[in-house]
Amino acid sequence: MLVGQCVECHRAEKAKGGYRLDTFEQLLKAGDSDEVPLVAGKPEESELYELISTHEEDDRMPKKADALPEKEIALVRQWILEGGKFDGPDAKAALATLLPQKEVQSPEKYPRPIPVTAMALNGDGKVLVTNGYHEVLSWDPETGKMRGRIAGMPERVLGLSFIKGGPLLAVAGGSPGRSGEVWLVNYARPAERKRLAQLRDCALSAVSTPDGSVLITAGADNRVRAFALPEGKPMWDLEAHADWILSLAMSPDGRHVASASRDRTAKVFDVKTGTVEGTFNGHEVAVLSVAFSPSSDQIISGDANGEMHRFKPDGEGVKDTTMSPGGRSEVLGLGFLNTELPVAALGSGLVISMDPKTRKKKDVLAQHDDRLTKMCIGGSLELRRLITASHDGWVRITELTSPAGGLPGPLQIKETRRFIASPGW
Ligand code: HEC
Incomplete structure (x- = not known):
């Protein structure tokens, strides 16, 4: 929740209100207000909880956005009640790096060709x-x-x-x-x-x-x-x-x-x-x-x-x-x-x-x-291989030879292969 809703405005490059919460270590340090963000066991004395739960819309966090869902506010309260502990490996690590990685299963066959972006x-x-x-x-x-x-x-x-x-x-x-x-x-x-x-x-x-x-x-x-x-x-x-x-x-x-x-x-x-x-x-x-x-x-x-x-x-x-x-x-x-x-x-x-x-x-x-998206040039000076890819998913392989004694001579240009670089296509 903090990574998704708060880090954008409270990190090293942009610490609104002089406050950062991109790492747990930073989250504990007060910002410009000098109000303690987290008092273990006491949500009502914790500025962080105060600001997500307040009814004063001008003060409420996340700033200029809807209030957090009640369930999430309740979860933060519960966490602080239980001591506001950090159970990750490193309090100095960016919170974003501590999130569990979701294993996503890629489809066996893609529903449509995807643009070649790399x-x-x-x-x-x-x-x-x-x-x-x-x-x-x-x-x-x-x-x-x-x-x-x-x-x-x-x-x-x-x-x-x-x-x-x-x-x-x-x-x-x-x-x-x-x-x-x-x-x-x-x-x-x-x-x-x-x-x-x-x-x-x-x-x-x-x-x-x-x-x-x-x-x-x-x-x-x-x-x-x-x-x-x-x-x-x-x-x-x-x-x-x-x-x-x-x-x-x-x-x-x-x-x-x-x-x-x-x-x-x-x-x-x-x-x-x-x-x-x-x-x-x-x-x-x-x-x-x-x-x-x-x-x-x-x-x-x-x-x-x-x-x-x-x-x-x-x-x-x-x-x-x-x-x-x-x-x-x-x-x-x-x-x-x-x-x-x-x-x-x-x-x-x-x-x-x-x-x-x-x-x-x-x-x-x-x-x-x-539109072209990517291009690689390989091969030797005698026979250059040009590989190009476009937004519609096509990859084309073109061989460039110069019969008149090496490049740069007049070019012979021949497309040798083309395919759609998406599984199932
Ligand atoms: C769009 C930007 C923005 C977002 C998103 C945002 N904040 Fe803030 N935050 C601010 C600004 C600006 C201040 C400075 C006080 C003010 O203007 O109200 C602030 C101040 C604070 C402070 C007080 C710091 C101090 O000591 O002065 C805390 C704590 C805080 N925010 C927590 C959060 C939390 C928790 C979230 C996510 C739920 C969050 N903020 C999301 C902009 C943002």
Whole structure:
């Protein structure tokens, strides 16, 4: 009840009335009124009980909402009468992390295809993972057949990253507006798993260094977090943006991570320390996607108006050159086909390559009937494999070869497989 009705206004980031109850330890400390919140055995002397049971609507908690149901008020009274004891393992732990985890059974067959909100391809290109409802789904990208399901995951899975060097998968997600989670799962033995973080809102993105030593996550709590792998020990944690962080990109050299935020900026951080190396302010609307060039020395970012910009990782050398893929279609995903050719996944359902010289659309590489949601690029420079996914649940696999001696030559584009990434479809 406290987690659902009160923590929103009474936590570290926002302690209304100078009062926090996001941990039991904090709940015991008086706020600005200096009235003791909890007097063991004496509900009528406990400010917390006084404020949930008062008939003075202006004073009553939860503030500006209906009174709690009588049954819940009675339960709090009973609890205080019995001594107001805490029976959890750690009075300093966030109350939200102490709630029992509900085991949710995912349906065997989904009633309808679900939007692909997260996708990752492992190093050898043999395993593709996507989001399910309370689960992660794994697929064989050659055949489009489901390989397995990892249950007990967040309600929404919004970020996935394979960790190089081990059978580990990072999973980011949560329940929108209520909670966020970051997990590290052994995808060969899914029972081996560890929850790295419990957040107040969804984790939207997860990326890891090419050597598998650091995991970075970010999301709707505007924070970027780094964890040392394989243990998952927290390294740094930063309130990095003024609004949701919608996506992250890792530099191929593993030294920098870039973020795209609804606050209209993109930022670059040092992976080891979390130091902000540069902020790019060239966008006029929400920044939706970012990618590093293969040489790690350039970043492209795309926004909700369909504009793309290129800049350097160090704040100083920021270069603002606008590229527009044509139309005002949102740039939802970005990547590089080779050292020169940026690829953009658009709200219109098109995946296009961009000519870096003319700054215009070059080739259409793939086409979906709904807005693009995720894109992975794998394979070698001779044969690139492009995996794209859309809101209607479709995943398309496209092979790109260049008969005239390697990329970037004229491209041969061939869709080799498509399937709906939902069980039973
Ligand atoms: C929408 C925001 C909001 C919610 C939700 C909310 N509170 Fe409050 N709370 C406040 C504000 C603002 C104050 C400061 C006093 C005031 O304005 O009435 C306050 C003050 C308090 C205080 C007194 C702190 C002090 O010592 O001054 C307690 C105790 C308290 N709230 C408990 C709760 C409990 C328990 C819940 C959940 C049932 C809750 N609050 C939900 C906004 C909220």
